[in-house]
Amino acid sequence: MASTHPSVQPVAADRMPALLRAMPKAELHMHIEGSLEPELMFALAKRNHVPLRFPSEQALRDAYVFNNLQEFLDIYHEGTMVLKTEQDFYDMTCAYLARAQADNVLHTEIFFDTQTHTGHGLSAEVVINGLYRACADAPAKFGMTASLILCFLRHLSEEEAFECLEQALPLRDKIVGIGLASSEVGHPPEKFAKVYARAKQLGFRLVAHAGEEAPPAYIWSALDVLKVERIDHGVQAIHDAALMQRLAKDRIPLTVCPLSNLKLRVFPTLAQHNIGAMLDAGIMATVNSDDPAYFGGYINENFTQTFAALGLTAQHAYTLARNSFDASFIDASLRAKYLERLDAAFETFR
Numbered sequence: 001m002a003s004t005h006p007s008v009q010p011v012a013a014d015r016m017p018a019l020l021r022a023m024p025k026a027e028l029h030m031h032i033e034g035s036l037e038p039e040l041m042f043a044l045a046k047r048n049h050v051p052l053r054f055p056s057e058q059a060l061r062d063a064y065v066f067n068n069l070q071e072f073l074d075i076y077h078e079g080t081m082v083l084k085t086e087q088d089f090y091d092m093t094c095a096y097l098a099r100a101q102a103d104n105v106l107h108t109e110i111f112f113d114t115q116t117h118t119g120h121g122l123s124a125e126v127v128i129n130g131l132y133r134a135c136a137d138a139p140a141k142f143g144m145t146a147s148l149i150l151c152f153l154r155h156l157s158e159e160e161a162f163e164c165l166e167q168a169l170p171l172r173d174k175i176v177g178i179g180l181a182s183s184e185v186g187h188p189p190e191k192f193a194k195v196y197a198r199a200k201q202l203g204f205r206l207v208a209h210a211g212e213e214a215p216p217a218y219i220w221s222a223l224d225v226l227k228v229e230r231i232d233h234g235v236q237a238i239h240d241a242a243l244m245q246r247l248a249k250d251r252i253p254l255t256v257c258p259l260s261n262l263k264l265r266v267f268p269t270l271a272q273h274n275i276g277a278m279l280d281a282g283i284m285a286t287v288n289s290d291d292p293a294y295f296g297g298y299i300n301e302n303f304t305q306t307f308a309a310l311g312l313t314a315q316h317a318y319t320l321a322r323n324s325f326d327a328s329f330i331d332a333s334l335r336a337k338y339l340e341r342l343d344a345a346f347e348t349f350r
């Protein structure tokens with residue numbers, strides 16, 4: 001059932017962007033390497049003496065035109081080459097947290113992977129310690145909370161995912177959950193059944209990308225084989241009525257990323273995006289930015305553009321923000337505190 005709140009008053013369309021920006025929210029689907037802006041990428045390249053094949057920040061930005069997920073992943077991996085030290089990971093995370101704070105994000109669960117970086121000769125410790133130090137500083141520095149979700153790269157083998165998990169175990173306390181990212185089609189969730197079972201045993205919270213480009217079968221197996229608690233993207237669920245019923249009945253959250261879907265041509269236009277239909281079908285959807293430096297906007301930009309394109313209402317806004325806290329892995333007392341701030345923001349919005 002959709003969340004309703006008695007204090008949600010109708011808001012005129014021209015006032016919706018202000019409401020969307022002011023409303024407290026959580027972000028649950030954002031890959032930290034995807035927040036690396038060209039300016040910081042060039043600064044880190046200079047600091048670490050890494051050559052870039054683009055002559056300028058603008059030339060790099062101009063290259064951010066993609067026909068599908070794979071074209072994006074190719075340029076994205078190139079960008080990660082500038083990250084060399086723990087301080088680089090710390091600085092990149094602080095840059096994102098500052099943007100998130102400006103968008104009234106109260107809590108974020110950040111995706112990262114170590115396999116990209118260990119592939120470049122870095123240790124998992126360098127990556128995790130740098131990211132975690134920024135998350136630990138988030139309350140004092142940015143007035144928000146942040147935690148980390150380690151994603152396996154699904155184009156690599158399950159054996160390599162096991163290796164990645166082992167390397168992360170000494171830093172277990174710095175990671176809240178396990179996810180699955182990268183090239184989806186041809187790499188179904190069941191490929192990682194054993195390593196997810198192990199992660200569950202170890203007490204990690206479980207999520208996975210499914211149904212971004214690949215069919216609903218990938219969402220079914222993420223739920224039934226991997227036993228995930230949230231589905232990242234999941235927009236292809238709309239083609240399977242039984243799956244839609246399951247998602248609604250079991251309150252399975254979907255972390256939807258509208259501008260990513262637009263940029264990677266999952267939907268031809270935002271006006272054709274199905275998030276409004278998902279909400280109206282009782283699906284627990286949320287709005288997120290995925291890889292904001294590459295896809296043209298942070299979380300508030302995702303909200304304002306999507307609402308403008310689909311004509312969504314203040315009630316949709318409240319439901320999405322409420323879902324983001326309900327779907328997060330924070331404890332009950334922090335959730336209650338954040339929901340109170342959400343309700344207060346809607347009560348006082350004029």
Ligand SMILES: [Zn+2]
Binds near residue numbers: 031181
């Ligand atoms: Zn993603």
